[in-house]
Amino acid sequence: MASIPDYQQLLRGAALRVTRPRVAVLDAVHAHPHADTDSIIRAVRRALPEVSHQAVYDVLRALTAAGLVRRIEPSGSVARYEARVGDNHHHVVCRSCGRIADVDCAVGESPCLTPSDDSGFAVDEAEVTYWGLCPECSAAGSS
Amino acid sequence: MASIPDYQQLLRGAALRVTRPRVAVLDAVHAHPHADTDSIIRAVRRALPEVSHQAVYDVLRALTAAGLVRRIEPSGSVARYEARVGDNHHHVVCRSCGRIADVDCAVGESPCLTPSDDSGFAVDEAEVTYWGLCPECSAAGSS
DNA sequence: CCATAATCTTGACTCATTCCAGAAAACGAG
DNA sequence: CTCGTTTTCTGGAATGAGTCAAGATTATGG
Numbered sequence: 317m318a319s320i321p322d323y324q325q326l327l328r329g330a331a332l333r334v335t336r337p338r339v340a341v342l343d344a345v346h347a348h349p350h351a352d353t354d355s356i357i358r359a360v361r362r363a364l365p366e367v368s369h370q371a372v373y374d375v376l377r378a379l380t381a382a383g384l385v386r387r388i389e390p391s392g393s394v395a396r397y398e399a400r401v402g403d404n405h406h407h408v409v410c411r412s413c414g415r416i417a418d419v420d421c422a423v424g425e426s427p428c429l430t431p432s433d434d435s436g437f438a439v440d441e442a443e444v445t446y447w448g449l450c451p452e453c454s455a456a457g458s459s
Numbered sequence: 460m461a462s463i464p465d466y467q468q469l470l471r472g473a474a475l476r477v478t479r480p481r482v483a484v485l486d487a488v489h490a491h492p493h494a495d496t497d498s499i500i501r502a503v504r505r506a507l508p509e510v511s512h513q514a515v516y517d518v519l520r521a522l523t524a525a526g527l528v529r530r531i532e533p534s535g536s537v538a539r540y541e542a543r544v545g546d547n548h549h550h551v552v553c554r555s556c557g558r559i560a561d562v563d564c565a566v567g568e569s570p571c572l573t574p575s576d577d578s579g580f581a582v583d584e585a586e587v588t589y590w591g592l593c594p595e596c597s598a599a600g601s602s
Numbered sequence: 603c604c605a606t607a608a609t610c611t612t613g614a615c616t617c618a619t620t621c622c623a624g625a626a627a628a629c630g631a632g
Numbered sequence: 633c634t635c636g637t638t639t640t641c642t643g644g645a646a647t648g649a650g651t652c653a654a655g656a657t658t659a660t661g662g
C-alpha cells in the first residue's frame with residue numbers, strides 16, 4: 317500500500333494540484349480495486365467526512381484523464397475504478413454477482429489484438445471483457 | 460431486409476407472442492443496427508405512433524432474453540441493440556463521435572479467447588471492444 | 603367465441619451522473 | 633511569508649436512462 321507522500325508524488329508528477337480529497341480518493345482506489353463511485357465516496361469519507369460527492373466525481377475524472385486511475389464500465393454495472401494502470405490488462409465479470417477479477421493481457425502490449433477488418437478505424441486499444449461465473453456462484457448454481 | 464411474416468416466424472420460433480409492438484421493434488432493430496433505445500422508440504412510432512416507451516423497453520428485454528437481438532453497451536454510451544446475433548462478433552467504437560462498426564471474431568467460435576488466468580471463473584464469453592477513431596474523425600483530427 | 607395469461611399504457615419514481623454558482627484552498631510571484 | 637490568480641470544492645438543483653406498479657388490452661389455446 318502506498319503512503320500519503322507517494323500519492324503526492326503521483327499527483328505532482330501528473331501536474332495535478334495536491335489536495336486532501338485527491339489524496340483520499342487515490343488512497344481509496346488503491347485500497348479497493350474495482351470499487352464503484354459510491355463505495356469510493358464512503359471510503360473517502362472515513363478519512364475526510366466532509367467531502368462532497370461532486371468532489372469525488374471531479375477527482376475521479378481528473379485522475380482518469382491524467383492516467384492515474386482507470387475507469388471500467390461492464391455492461392449492467394455502474395462505473396468502477398482501479399489503480400492498476402498502464403498495462404492494458406482485462407477483466408472477468410461474474411454474470412451472477414458482478415464480481416470482477418483482473419486478467420493479464422493474453423497477447424502482449426496494447427493493443428493486444430488487431431481486428432480482422434477495422435472498417436477504416438484507427439484502432440489504439442482492444443478492451444476484452446470475459447463473462448462467466450465466479451467460483452462461489454459457480455458452486456452455488458451447480459448444487 | 461426481412462418482411463413482417465419473417466418477423467412473425469422469428470417470434471413464434473422463440474415462443475414469443477406476436478404483437479404489433481414486437482414486430483415493429485424487430486423491424487426497427489434490423490433497419491438501424493447499433494441504435495440506442497430512444498432511436499428505436501422513434502423508429503417504432505413511425506409505424507405505430509401510440510407505443511409507449513415502456514413497451515419498447517419490455518420488448519427489447521424479451522427479444523434480448525430470447526436471443527433475437529443483442530444488447531451492447533460501450534462505456535460512456537447508453538444501451539444499443541443489433542439484430543446480428545449468434546456469431547459473437549465484436550465492435551470498434553469511435554472515441555470521438557461514438558460510431559460503432561462490426562468486427563468479425565478474430566479467432567473463431569465463441570468464446571474466441573481464453574484468459575491466461577481465469578481466477579477460477581467459468582468463462583463462457585469473451586467480449587472485445589476496439590477503441591479508436593473512425594475514418595471521418597481521423598481525417599478531421601489530423602488536419 | 604371464451605377464458606386466461608401475457609403484454610401494453612400511463613404515469614410516477616429511482617438513482618448515477620452532471621450542471622451551476624459561490625466559497626475555499628493551492629501554489630507561483632513578489 | 634503574504635497576496636492574487638486560478639483551480640478545486642461545497643451544496644443543492646437538475647437531467648435522463650431505465651424501472652416499478654396497477655389496471656386496461658390483446659394474443660392464443662381450446
